[in-house]
Amino acid sequence: MGDDQLEAVAQSPRYRRLVKRRGRLAAVLTTIMLVVYLGYILLVAFAKDWLGRSLDGGATSVGIVVGFGVILLAIALTGFYVWRANREFDGEIAAIVAEASA
Amino acid sequence: MTAGTGWPALAMFAAFVLLTLGITRWAARRTRTADDFYAAGGGISGFQNGLAIAGDFMSAASFLGISAQIFADGYDGLIYSIGFFVGWPILLFLMAERLRNLGRYTFADVASFRFAPTPVRTLAAVSTLMVVLFYLIAQMVGAGQLIRLLFGLPYPYAVAIVGVMMTFYVLFGGMLATTWVQIVKAVLLLGAASFMAGAVLWRLGFSPEALFASAVDVKSAAATKAGAPPAAAASAGRAIMAPGGFIKDPVSAISLGLALMFGTAGLPHILMRFFTVPDAKAARTSVLWATGWIGYFYLLTFVIGFGAIVLVGTEPAYLDPAGALRGGGNMAAVHLAHAIGGDLFLGFVSAVAFATILAVVAGLTLSGASAVSHDLYASVWRRGRADESAELFVSRVTVVVLAGIAIGLGILFERQNVAFMVSLAFALAASANFPVLLLSLLWPGCTTRGVVAGGAVGLTLALVLTFLSPAIWVTVLGHAEAVFPFSSPALFSMPAALLVIWIVSRLDRSGRAIVDRQRYAAQRVRAETGIGAVGASRH
Numbered sequence: 001m002g003d004d005q006l007e008a009v010a011q012s013p014r015y016r017r018l019v020k021r022r023g024r025l026a027a028v029l030t031t032i033m034l035v036v037y038l039g040y041i042l043l044v045a046f047a048k049d050w051l052g053r054s055l056d057g058g059a060t061s062v063g064i065v066v067g068f069g070v071i072l073l074a075i076a077l078t079g080f081y082v083w084r085a086n087r088e089f090d091g092e093i094a095a096i097v098a099e100a101s102a
Numbered sequence: 103m104t105a106g107t108g109w110p111a112l113a114m115f116a117a118f119v120l121l122t123l124g125i126t127r128w129a130a131r132r133t134r135t136a137d138d139f140y141a142a143g144g145g146i147s148g149f150q151n152g153l154a155i156a157g158d159f160m161s162a163a164s165f166l167g168i169s170a171q172i173f174a175d176g177y178d179g180l181i182y183s184i185g186f187f188v189g190w191p192i193l194l195f196l197m198a199e200r201l202r203n204l205g206r207y208t209f210a211d212v213a214s215f216r217f218a219p220t221p222v223r224t225l226a227a228v229s230t231l232m233v234v235l236f237y238l239i240a241q242m243v244g245a246g247q248l249i250r251l252l253f254g255l256p257y258p259y260a261v262a263i264v265g266v267m268m269t270f271y272v273l274f275g276g277m278l279a280t281t282w283v284q285i286v287k288a289v290l291l292l293g294a295a296s297f298m299a300g301a302v303l304w305r306l307g308f309s310p311e312a313l314f315a316s317a318v319d320v321k322s323a324a325a326t327k328a329g330a331p332p333a334a335a336a337s338a339g340r341a342i343m344a345p346g347g348f349i350k351d352p353v354s355a356i357s358l359g360l361a362l363m364f365g366t367a368g369l370p371h372i373l374m375r376f377f378t379v380p381d382a383k384a385a386r387t388s389v390l391w392a393t394g395w396i397g398y399f400y401l402l403t404f405v406i407g408f409g410a411i412v413l414v415g416t417e418p419a420y421l422d423p424a425g426a427l428r429g430g431g432n433m434a435a436v437h438l439a440h441a442i443g444g445d446l447f448l449g450f451v452s453a454v455a456f457a458t459i460l461a462v463v464a465g466l467t468l469s470g471a472s473a474v475s476h477d478l479y480a481s482v483w484r485r486g487r488a489d490e491s492a493e494l495f496v497s498r499v500t501v502v503v504l505a506g507i508a509i510g511l512g513i514l515f516e517r518q519n520v521a522f523m524v525s526l527a528f529a530l531a532a533s534a535n536f537p538v539l540l541l542s543l544l545w546p547g548c549t550t551r552g553v554v555a556g557g558a559v560g561l562t563l564a565l566v567l568t569f570l571s572p573a574i575w576v577t578v579l580g581h582a583e584a585v586f587p588f589s590s591p592a593l594f595s596m597p598a599a600l601l602v603i604w605i606v607s608r609l610d611r612s613g614r615a616i617v618d619r620q621r622y623a624a625q626r627v628r629a630e631t632g633i634g635a636v637g638a639s640r641h
Contacts, residue, residue: 003624006623006624006627006628006633009631009633010623010624010627015631018631019626022630026195026196029191029195030192030195033188033191033192033195034192037184037188037359038356038359040184041355041356041359042352042356044345044355045351045352045355045356046352048344048345048346049344051177051344051345052177052340052341052343052344058311058314058315059314059315059317060310060314061177061314061343061344063177063343067180068401070184071183071187071397071400072397074188074190074191074393074397075393075397077191078190078191078389078393079390081191081194081195081386082194082386082390085199085383085386093630093631097631097632100631100633
């Protein structure tokens with residue numbers, strides 16, 4: 001398929017909607033991950049004592065919970081993106097490809 | 103401990119070598135075309151690729167290095183793990199599917215998709231080789247030290263054995279063998295680490311709180327023994343539950359954080375794995391699996407590190423008279439294996455650690471070789487007119503040459519700090535490969551001149567700043583004070599690369615720039631939908 005046909009696809013409303021929706025999802029999730037991670041690094045740099053405080057009187061510190069929270073959030077965001085993509089975007093892409101080759 | 107692991111380790115080691123040679127033999131029969139050699143014929147499933155990516159990432163530096171860092175400093179090890187980890191979601195959201203849809207064998211395929219191929223591929227190949235080389239040296243040095251400790255072999259022999267075995271896998275089995283060796287190793291490593299973490303928790307009644315409390319007690323007792331008054335000893339114990347010496351200054355912390363996060367999305371041997379799956383959906387699935395396995399692995403490493411404090415740090419048999427670990431700091435996880443499962447399990451973990459190094463080194467070498475044969479030879483030098491057998495021949499010769507260089511540098515850099523080399527490789531990837539890929543994929547205004555100028559600036563600046571940083575300027579060259587006071591260059595070199603790409607592209611009035619901008623719409627359609635993607639119709 002040549003560049004001309006690809007550019008024809010680029011004009012189709014269905015394609016434009018897909019790009020817009022997927023782009024927005026990726027931008028939102030990327031921003032969440034960046035903000036959370038930079039926030040974590042800033043805590044490590046400027047709030048060591050707070051991270052080292054005991055969570056509930058025992059040995060487990062606030063930092064452990066926060067750190068594991070960042071890891072679990074990263075997995076959750078990844079899972080959410082894959083779930084949305086499988087559920088919504090794949091069908092749309094198949095329709096766009098079918099339109100283009102029709 | 104030097105030659106002391108005895109026959110169980112040797113037997114496990116031999117079993118692993120036989121198994122992987124069997125895989126290589128099987129893969130060699132199926133590896134005929136360039137497609138097979140570089141991309142395993144595009145027939146790896148999302149689940150398999152997820153394990154292989156996880157395998158690439160769970161290097162010996164992660165397993166031995168991070169558990170050792172936790173053993174020594176506690177919480178600091180977790181900061182490293184998180185930095186390595188958070189690059190994965192970003193890679194998925196911005197790149198994984200587009201890489202699959204646009205590329206064929208190397209990430210340069212993607213970066214040069216709409217640009218003039220010669221300059222962009224040359225830049226991509228040079229930065230790939232730099233990243234691969236530093237990462238390779240780090241792995242080789244780690245491998246040599248580990249094998250010397252486990253089997254009592256002299257260091258140069260140990261490095262040479264790794265180099266020769268890795269050459270076998272890559273030369274004959276290509277990407278198919280490299281991928282399956284990686285998968286086998288990932289399963290073994292996850293199994294071994296799960297068993298170790300499970301055993302640690304079992305001894306402490308499956309209570310993380312009890313684990314942390316015992317670790318704090320052990321560190322406090324050690325401080326008391328060293329002559330600290332009770333209050334100081336107590337706070338020394340508590341220190342392992344908070345960030346400590348890892349962070350010297352906030353700028354270094356943020357800079358290293360950026361390098362780890364975005365470096366992941368620029369490592370050539372990782373990016374190359376996205377070309378081994380049949381389509382974008384499989385690429386997406388593989389990141390989800392990889393993220394799950396790697397996250398699980400880091401949780402295990404954390405338990406293993408704290409378990410080592412409790413079970414290894416209190417056992418005189420594992421310590422030398424001065425109270426340090428026998429065999430060096432990196433051996434915490436290996437000693438813990440012995441404390442848990444005796445000689446047999448120690449042998450198993452040693453063999454797995456060796457397998458880890460071998461598999462990672464093989465993947466690195468293959469990505470370096472493909473940069474030379476596919477980008478420099480076939481695309482730049484022969485202008486895309488090389489026949490496939492000549493290209494594969496160049497690739498195989500490069501594998502042998504790279505193995506030779508890796509063995510040589512591995513021996514030369516015996517005393518180099520492994521963690522430093524790894525973070526340098528990540529900084530280079532974040533400063534050159536990542537900005538080039540990001541803007542060529544997402545910014546329509548980007549031009550050939552822009553990416554070449556920006557990529558070159560990012561790469562050069564990262565190298566120069568590292569050279570002027572304390573690790574080289576002060577420690578190696580002996581100057582009194584570092585010109586560049588921070589430990590990682592990424593905070594400066596990565597934005598510099600992005601900025602230069604933007605400015606140069608903006609000012610670019612060449613004829614080529616018009617073509618570059620025009621072709622964005624077509625590139626975007628293929629990136630988003632996979633229409634026209636290589637291999638889309640193959641299955």
